Amino acid sequence: MIAGLYIDGTSAVHRATAGIKILAMVALGTGVFLIPDWPVAAAVLATVIVLYPVSGFGLRVLWAQIKPMIWLLAVFFAVQLWLHDWQAGLLVVTRVAAIVLFAALVTLTTKTSAMLDSLERAMQPLRPIGVNPQKVSLAISMVLRFIPVIATVASEIRDAQRARGLDKSILAMVVPLIIRTLKMADDVADAIDARSFDPD
Amino acid sequence: MKTKDIVYIALFAALTAALGLFPPITLPVTGVPITAQSLGPMLAGAILGARRGALSIILFLVLVAVGLPLLSGGRGGFGVMIGVTGGFMFGWAISAFIIGLLIEKFWNHLNVFNAALSIVFGGIVVLYAIGNAWVAVVADISYWQATVGSAPFLIGGAIKVVIATAACLAVRRAYPLISKAG
Numbered sequence: 001m002i003a004g005l006y007i008d009g010t011s012a013v014h015r016a017t018a019g020i021k022i023l024a025m026v027a028l029g030t031g032v033f034l035i036p037d038w039p040v041a042a043a044v045l046a047t048v049i050v051l052y053p054v055s056g057f058g059l060r061v062l063w064a065q066i067k068p069m070i071w072l073l074a075v076f077f078a079v080q081l082w083l084h085d086w087q088a089g090l091l092v093v094t095r096v097a098a099i100v101l102f103a104a105l106v107t108l109t110t111k112t113s114a115m116l117d118s119l120e121r122a123m124q125p126l127r128p129i130g131v132n133p134q135k136v137s138l139a140i141s142m143v144l145r146f147i148p149v150i151a152t153v154a155s156e157i158r159d160a161q162r163a164r165g166l167d168k169s170i171l172a173m174v175v176p177l178i179i180r181t182l183k184m185a186d187d188v189a190d191a192i193d194a195r196s197f198d199p200d
Numbered sequence: 201m202k203t204k205d206i207v208y209i210a211l212f213a214a215l216t217a218a219l220g221l222f223p224p225i226t227l228p229v230t231g232v233p234i235t236a237q238s239l240g241p242m243l244a245g246a247i248l249g250a251r252r253g254a255l256s257i258i259l260f261l262v263l264v265a266v267g268l269p270l271l272s273g274g275r276g277g278f279g280v281m282i283g284v285t286g287g288f289m290f291g292w293a294i295s296a297f298i299i300g301l302l303i304e305k306f307w308n309h310l311n312v313f314n315a316a317l318s319i320v321f322g323g324i325v326v327l328y329a330i331g332n333a334w335v336a337v338v339a340d341i342s343y344w345q346a347t348v349g350s351a352p353f354l355i356g357g358a359i360k361v362v363i364a365t366a367a368c369l370a371v372r373r374a375y376p377l378i379s380k381a382g
Contacts, residue, residue, distance in 0.1 A: 143259060
């Protein structure tokens with residue numbers, strides 16, 4: 001089974017509902033683009049950073065969130081420095097860092113199951129336009145089940161194609177993988193229908 | 201929507217996630233990584249068609265957003281979704297839809313040329329138009345500069361177009377899922 005990115009904790013941020021955290025994230029994501037000066041953006045970033053120890057995360061967790069984007073931020077800063085000045089560079093960098101760090105914090109402090117629950121609730125008003133929450137839930141649970149199955153089928157095909165000397169060919173891998181899993185999908189659909197799954 | 205369609209949608213969402221398990225190949229000179237994952241939207245659109253293809257990518261994106269580490273390199277969560285490359289991710293769903301629409305249109309006389317054309321238009325032209333616009337806004341640079349910055353990724357894009365075209369035609373012969381009259 002796939003483990004989510006959630007890290008357990010009991011802080012106020014952990015206890016806030018998923019819906020509130022997502023709304024806060026949307027508000028922050030929109031808000032920072034309205035900030036015209038870097039000191040204000042830097043203050044927002046500092047507040048977001050302070051939320052990490054408040055949520056019980058150390059420097060290691062914080063750094064793990066920054067690390068993947070550090071080069072991109074450096075490039076952005078360099079581009080702004082070259083086009084405008086260092087103030088513009090700082091504004092772009094602090095803005096992006098604040099959004100990404102806050103979004104990562106939401107992910108770290110909210111269980112995947114809680115997110116899916118609020119997703120199901122959020123989908124209820126969409127029923128009239130044809131969104132069926134039960135069908136979406138069925139699809140979600142199937143995706144999680146299919147990922148390890150696909151990985152297993154892929155390794156079987158790799159062995160079979162290696163015996164034919166085709167293990168370097170991507171197509172000899174992708175095409176049988178798609179056709180075999182499509183056949184499996186048909187069987188799964190028949191099995192679901194045979195059990196009278198009828199959400200309508 | 202029949203049960204079969206729901207299963208196909210789930211399957212291609214899972215396939216896109218599974219493609220993220222392949223380690224990225226880094227291009228020698230430029231150092232730009234090529235991931236297999238962006239093959240997912242091309243295959244979803246070209247094999248399932250517009251509606252199911254787009255829904256499978258939306259399903260995949262929902263699972264990434266709720267915090268599952270399904271993006272290549274084990275990334276996930278809202279941070280990557282609304283970060284710098286977010287436009288490419290939302291663009292995947294639109295890209296799958298447009299590829300599906302074109303493939304459905306050409307379905308009865310689909311050949312290597314119009315299949316490749318459909319995938320290039322949806323998977324490169326439309327996708328990069330959306331992705332570059334997003335980068336331009338987030339990084340506060342001009343659209344042209346964002347386009348230049350993303351140009352090295354076109355090498356990987358071209359390789360994926362070739363694979364997706366061949367796979368689409370092979371699956372059409374062996375296990376056709378799009379039925380279009382006329």
